[in-house]
Amino acid sequence: MNQKFQVDLRGVVDLLSHHLYSSPRVYLRELLQNAVDAVTARRVGNPDAPAAIGIELTDRALTISDTGVGLTESQVHELLATIGRSSKRDELGFARHEFLGQFGIGLLSAFLVADEVRVVTRSVSGGPAVEWLGRSDGTYAIGPAERDEPGTTVSLRARRGAEQWFEPETVRDLCRLYGSLLPFRVTVAGEAVSGDGPPWRSHDRTPGERDADLLGYAQDTFGFTPFDVIDLAVPEAGLTGVAYVLPFPANPAERAGHRVYLKRMLLTESGDGLLPDWAFFARCVVDAEGLRPTASREALYDDGLLEATREALGARLRGWMTGLARTQPARLARFLEIHHLGVKALALHDDEMLRLVERWMPMETNVGRMTLADFRARHGTVRYTTTAEDFRQLAAVAAAQGLAVVNGGYTYDSEIIDRLPVVDGDAVVVRLDPTDLVTRFEPVDPAEELAARPFVTAAQGVLDGLGCELVLRSFDPVNLPVLYLVDRSAAFQSELRSTRQQVDELWAGVLSAFEKPREDRPRLVLNHRNDLVRRVCASRDPEAVRLAVESLYGQALLLGYHPIRPADAALLNRSFLGLLERAIPSEDQQ
Numbered sequence: 001m002n003q004k005f006q007v008d009l010r011g012v013v014d015l016l017s018h019h020l021y022s023s024p025r026v027y028l029r030e031l032l033q034n035a036v037d038a039v040t041a042r043r044v045g046n047p048d049a050p051a052a053i054g055i056e057l058t059d060r061a062l063t064i065s066d067t068g069v070g071l072t073e074s075q076v077h078e079l080l081a082t083i084g085r086s087s088k089r090d091e092l093g094f095a096r097h098e099f100l101g102q103f104g105i106g107l108l109s110a111f112l113v114a115d116e117v118r119v120v121t122r123s124v125s126g127g128p129a130v131e132w133l134g135r136s137d138g139t140y141a142i143g144p145a146e147r148d149e150p151g152t153t154v155s156l157r158a159r160r161g162a163e164q165w166f167e168p169e170t171v172r173d174l175c176r177l178y179g180s181l182l183p184f185r186v187t188v189a190g191e192a193v194s195g196d197g198p199p200w201r202s203h204d205r206t207p208g209e210r211d212a213d214l215l216g217y218a219q220d221t222f223g224f225t226p227f228d229v230i231d232l233a234v235p236e237a238g239l240t241g242v243a244y245v246l247p248f249p250a251n252p253a254e255r256a257g258h259r260v261y262l263k264r265m266l267l268t269e270s271g272d273g274l275l276p277d278w279a280f281f282a283r284c285v286v287d288a289e290g291l292r293p294t295a296s297r298e299a300l301y302d303d304g305l306l307e308a309t310r311e312a313l314g315a316r317l318r319g320w321m322t323g324l325a326r327t328q329p330a331r332l333a334r335f336l337e338i339h340h341l342g343v344k345a346l347a348l349h350d351d352e353m354l355r356l357v358e359r360w361m362p363m364e365t366n367v368g369r370m371t372l373a374d375f376r377a378r379h380g381t382v383r384y385t386t387t388a389e390d391f392r393q394l395a396a397v398a399a400a401q402g403l404a405v406v407n408g409g410y411t412y413d414s415e416i417i418d419r420l421p422v423v424d425g426d427a428v429v430v431r432l433d434p435t436d437l438v439t440r441f442e443p444v445d446p447a448e449e450l451a452a453r454p455f456v457t458a459a460q461g462v463l464d465g466l467g468c469e470l471v472l473r474s475f476d477p478v479n480l481p482v483l484y485l486v487d488r489s490a491a492f493q494s495e496l497r498s499t500r501q502q503v504d505e506l507w508a509g510v511l512s513a514f515e516k517p518r519e520d521r522p523r524l525v526l527n528h529r530n531d532l533v534r535r536v537c538a539s540r541d542p543e544a545v546r547l548a549v550e551s552l553y554g555q556a557l558l559l560g561y562h563p564i565r566p567a568d569a570a571l572l573n574r575s576f577l578g579l580l581e582r583a584i585p586s587e588d589q590q
């Protein structure tokens with residue numbers, strides 16, 4: 001024999017309150033939504049039918065009345081007392097587009113704040129008025145009622161502990177929050193909470209008034225005066241609205257929440273997934289007819305239509321940027337200054353944005369800040385460092401060798417430069433490897449090199465212990481005595497060596513298999529043009545040479561922002577104290 005499911009209403013309400021809805025406050029939204037749907041349903045047949053929704057509050061009790069379709073007695077049995085049953089689906093069970101509700105569970109949210117829900121209703125299709133009294137223990141009673149006009153009144157009394165959700169001010173603020181854009185007049189204690197419609201509507205104001213209203217809306221709701229306002233429209237999702245461009249840099253990791261209305265009812269103030277990730281510089285207010293809510297009605301359901309909408313809105317924002325480039329380049333430059341991260345992230349995937357960045361976004365170079373387009377026009381090849389440390393270490397040295405270099409160390413910059421040839425086949429981009437610089441330095445005069453040989457041998461002896469190769473060259477700038485140059489493989493090798501010193505024999509053996517020959521070791525390049533270096537080269541005092549080489553090595557590590565290993569730290573300390581000793585001899589040496 002077939003049996004029917006039994007439902008324990010308390011379990012369902014508990015599920016709703018703890019796992020579906022984020023706050024009991026949603027009971028107001030659900031009641032408001034039912035009233036709006038009932039009025040909408042009545043107006044489908046009779047567009048001139050009255051459309052009024054009123055909320056009244058007395059001590060700890062709330063009633064909401066609408067002039068909607070109302071329900072007959074059999075509909076009350078079928079719709080109010082059956083969880084999951086809704087009049088807002090079509091024959092195939094799909095949500096009907098004109099209604100806000102669809103799931104058939106919204107009314108249950110009243111039990112989040114009350115133990116009893118009383119509904120008095122009279123249907124437009126005739127028949128007497130009916131009263132339905134539903135209780136949170138899952139029982140209900142139906143009886144006759146008095147009501148002159150078609151429509152419905154729902155009454156609740158606050159459960160102990162839920163009184164705060166019936167405070168007149170709270171109710172008014174929540175109704176204004178959810179319902180300020182609703183197309184019907186909504187009042188709370190006689191005061192209208194619905195307004196004139198979305199702030200981006202254009203039929204009833206001059207363009208100037210509309211602009212002012214839109215700015216005022218951003219100031220009131222978001223607390224900023226936007227850099228710009230972009231109109232949005234995605235007809236397939238029935239979406240209209242605006243994107244406000246933030247006037248301050250946004251943190252890409254912190255998603256700016258969008259204010260999303262579905263069919264004029266607020267869905268969320270912190271909507272996610274409406275714009276592509278890169279568009280973190282914009283904050284939207286939109287109303288959509290076609291997008292779907294999740295069952296909690298607190299977020300957008302991520303389906304194919306939302307994805308298509310996201311793409312369309314992304315294209316709109318991109319179009320706005322390229323439009324600015326054409327018509328107001330100075331404004332675009334200002335925008336890029338504020339939102340460079342978002343735009344650069346976009347340029348990694350989007351050719352048009354990459355061109356825009358190349359033309360308009362200034363980058364740091366060792367010959368001044370300039371756009372990549374200007375850099376290419378002046379220097380041809382785009383030579384760049386991948387880290388800011390490399391740039392800081394090498395900018396002046398490279399400039400002295402006549403090499404223009406871009407600092408690719410800022411977020412996305414080197415990836416952007418790497419992508420340049422994709423949009424422009426003529427672009428030549430070369431990554432500057434620090435050790436390439438050595439090939440540009442002049443060798444030391446043979447006679448002087450010969451004279452410095454004893455020093456070089458002694459110095460190399462000191463550096464062998466540090467896994468480093470000594471090179472003597474002449475280069476500019478003269479005031480720079482020393483450079484520690486390490487290419488990527490050398491950096492890896494030096495890490496390998498320091499790890500090997502710390503692990504046991506077995507692992508040391510395994511790791512040694514990866515070690516490379518001497519020529520790949522980092523280089524300490526001494527500048528023979530520098531006066532101090534020349535004096536050190538001439539020294540024949542082994543102790544002075546050791547101290548000088550260790551100090552120069554330590555200095556070069558610090559100047560180049562290289563990692564300092566424990567052995568390096570000890571050496572820095574030792575050489576510093578050694579130098580002090582020499583500078584201030586003890587009394588018996590004096």
Ligand SMILES: Nc1ncnc2c1ncn2[C@@H]1O[C@H](COP(=O)(O)OP(=O)(O)OP(=O)(O)O)[C@@H](O)[C@H]1O
Binds near residue numbers: 068080106
């Ligand atoms: N004010 C009202 N006037 C007329 N009918 C109503 C009213 N409130 C509720 N109903 C009827 O009760 C049904 C169930 O309402 P409920 O709020 O539980 O679900 P829903 O609005 O259909 O969907 P959702 O769960 O998405 O809100 C509705 O489909 C509607 O037919």
